[in-house]
Amino acid sequence: xxxxxxxxxxxxxxxxxxxxxxxxxxxxxxxxxxxxxxxxxxxxxxxxxxxxxxxxxxxxxxxxxxxxxxxxxxxxxxxxxxxxxxxxxxxxxxxxxxxxxxxxxxxxxxxxxxxxxxxxxxxxxxxxxxxxxxxxxxxxxxxxxxxxxxxxxxxxxxxxxxxxxxxxxxxxxxxxxxxxxxxxxxxx
Amino acid sequence: xxxxxxxxxxxxxxxxxxxxxxxxxxxxxxxxxxxxxxxxxxxxxxxxxxxxxxxxxxxxxxxxxxxxxxxxxxxxxxxxxxxxxxxxxxxxxxxxxxxxxxxxxxxxxxxxxxxxxxxxxxxxxxxxxxxxxxxxxxxxxxxxxxxxxxxxxxxxxxxxxxxxxxxxxxxxxxxxxxxxxxxxxxxxxxxxxxxxxxxxxxxxxxxxxxxxxxxxxxxxxxxxxxxxxxxxxxxxxxxxxxxxxxxxxxxxxxxxxxxxxxxxxxxxxxxxxxxxxxxxxxxxxxxxxxxxxxxxxxxxxxxxxxxxxxxxxxxxxxxxxxxxxxxxxxxxxxxxxxxxxxxxxxxxxxxxxxxxxxx
Ligand code: SF4
Numbered sequence: 436x437x438x439x440x441x442x443x444x445x446x447x448x449x450x451x452x453x454x455x456x457x458x459x460x461x462x463x464x465x466x467x468x469x470x471x472x473x474x475x476x477x478x479x480x481x482x483x484x485x486x487x488x489x490x491x492x493x494x495x496x497x498x499x500x501x502x503x504x505x506x507x508x509x510x511x512x513x514x515x516x517x518x519x520x521x522x523x524x525x526x527x528x529x530x531x532x533x534x535x536x537x538x539x540x541x542x543x544x545x546x547x548x549x550x551x552x553x554x555x556x557x558x559x560x561x562x563x564x565x566x567x568x569x570x571x572x573x574x575x576x577x578x579x580x581x582x583x584x585x586x587x588x589x590x591x592x593x594x595x596x597x598x599x600x601x602x603x604x605x606x607x608x609x610x611x612x613x614x615x616x617x618x619x620x621x622x623x
Numbered sequence: 624x625x626x627x628x629x630x631x632x633x634x635x636x637x638x639x640x641x642x643x644x645x646x647x648x649x650x651x652x653x654x655x656x657x658x659x660x661x662x663x664x665x666x667x668x669x670x671x672x673x674x675x676x677x678x679x680x681x682x683x684x685x686x687x688x689x690x691x692x693x694x695x696x697x698x699x700x701x702x703x704x705x706x707x708x709x710x711x712x713x714x715x716x717x718x719x720x721x722x723x724x725x726x727x728x729x730x731x732x733x734x735x736x737x738x739x740x741x742x743x744x745x746x747x748x749x750x751x752x753x754x755x756x757x758x759x760x761x762x763x764x765x766x767x768x769x770x771x772x773x774x775x776x777x778x779x780x781x782x783x784x785x786x787x788x789x790x791x792x793x794x795x796x797x798x799x800x801x802x803x804x805x806x807x808x809x810x811x812x813x814x815x816x817x818x819x820x821x822x823x824x825x826x827x828x829x830x831x832x833x834x835x836x837x838x839x840x841x842x843x844x845x846x847x848x849x850x851x852x853x854x855x856x857x858x859x860x861x862x863x864x865x866x867x868x869x870x871x872x873x874x875x876x877x878x879x880x881x882x883x884x885x886x887x888x889x890x891x892x893x894x895x896x897x898x899x900x901x902x903x904x905x906x907x908x909x910x911x912x913x914x915x916x917x918x919x920x921x922x923x924x925x926x927x928x929x930x931x932x933x934x935x936x937x938x939x940x941x942x943x944x945x946x947x948x949x950x951x952x953x954x955x956x957x958x959x960x961x962x963x964x965x966x967x968x969x970x971x972x973x974x975x976x977x978x979x980x981x982x
Pocket of ligand 1: 450451452453454455456489490516517518519520524525548549550551686689771
């Protein structure tokens with residue numbers, strides 16, 4: 436595969452059981468080693484390209500996740516890792532679980548599994564790099580044509596979190612783009 | 624005297640794989656008070672007993688925490704088995720011991736890696752995790768899962784481990800032991816590491832006892848308490864001696880955990896030598912009723928499982944008290960007076976597992 440850039444990952448644990456977190460960390464370690472794609476685990480949202488989320492979302496983590504998402508510069512990709520992050524998983528019926536990550540921020544890639552396997556994660560990261568490239572391209576075009584505002588508003592490839600919020604409130608539907616990719620990934 | 628300032632720490636922080644938030648009240652470089660706020664990972668899984676029957680709850684119990692997943696399954700199954708008067712076969716009991724010790728090895732190696740990362744030894748961090756992968760491989764071969772196993776069930780084990788596989792594990796553990804010895808030397812003898820760990824976060828035996836700490840955290844302060852010596856599962860048949868330190872500082876905690884890794888190798892060796900042939904499960908009939916409390920020793924300390932049932936398919940109440948919850952008061956005490964730069968290390972030395980604390 437072609438790796439056009441070294442994406443940096445920001446990992447946040449929504450409310451996972453920890454199983455997925457250690458698998459995420461394990462895939463950064465020598466045995467699986469996603470670092471060979473130039474992936475680095477960073478703690479700073481402003482440095483990150485990929486937001487990697489494990490675990491479902493509850494009332495207390497929702498604002499944190501939203502804030503992290505807003506702080507990341509465009510273009511960015513969101514990966515939901517583990518079935519909990521995808522839709523709530525085994526804890527779906529719990530009173531303090533509000534559901535998967537995609538209820539709060541747009542998700543580009545769903546990596547299922549309980550716990551998610553490092554192989555699946557690496558495949559997910561590979562796809563994330565491709566999506567990142569795509570978004571970058573689209574953004575370039577938009578910028579050339581003068582569509583793209585400073586905060587990369589609606590006309591840009593990626594809606595900002597504020598836009599997304601507004602959209603969710605108006606029609607309670609994720610953006611077309613995320614829905615498409617979501618369908619694709621889930622089908623696999 | 625300098626004015627006090629408050630530094631928020633977490634929930635998203637590079638040294639923390641899991642979210643916990645601390646408000647550190649600082650005076651210059653020193654922490655005067657630490658106020659933890661938890662609840663980021665609370666799911667409310669104890670209430671799931673109303674929606675999942677007592678057999679399905681095993682899966683939920685295993686997902687209390689992904690690191691001690693096996694132990695949580697064991698604790699819950701043990702409690703329900705007592706309620707149903709089920710005597711599980713000897714082979715199943717020994718398998719439980721072997722897997723528990725494997726969990727301990729991988730959990731302690733994981734912790735050593737995180738600690739190395741916290742004091743800035745990147746390659747040591749990687750080495751510890753590389754060695755740990757071998758345990759996960761063995762877990763995968765014997766149970767089918769790397770971190771969540773779903774091998775425990777009420778009445779025994781879902782699958783048996785062939786004798787020759789156990790033998791081959793022993794050989795691999797032998798090799799692993801050598802590798803652990805190599806990294807242990809750096810942890811114990813390196814001057815830079817010692818300067819980061821020695822005398823940091825001292826907790827005396829009395830303090831640790833009074834605050835109700837458990838596990839390696841408590842034993843490092845010199846209190847010999849290890850629930851394994853009560854002999855649950857097949858621990859009565861193997862030799863378990865609580866490993867203790869004396870000083871109660873971060874270095875002692877590291878030392879205790881490293882020695883526990885070697886102890887676990889020993890226990891596995893002994894258990895594989897003694898494991899009898901036979902079935903690994905007994906049939907389950909009827910539903911549990913009554914109340915029971917199980918205590919087991921997790922890698923992080925004593926965990927407690929309470930189950931109350933009334934002869935129906937759905938049990939009435941399940942309650943879990945996990946080791947990190949018991950160790951948090953100790954952490955808050957320890958943080959008082961330390962330097963800001965030591966906070967990440969001190970948080971790590973209790974080996975926090977937030978997801979099981981908050982369930
Ligand atoms: S998907 Fe499974 S392993 Fe991952 S956080 Fe959820 S329960 Fe834990």
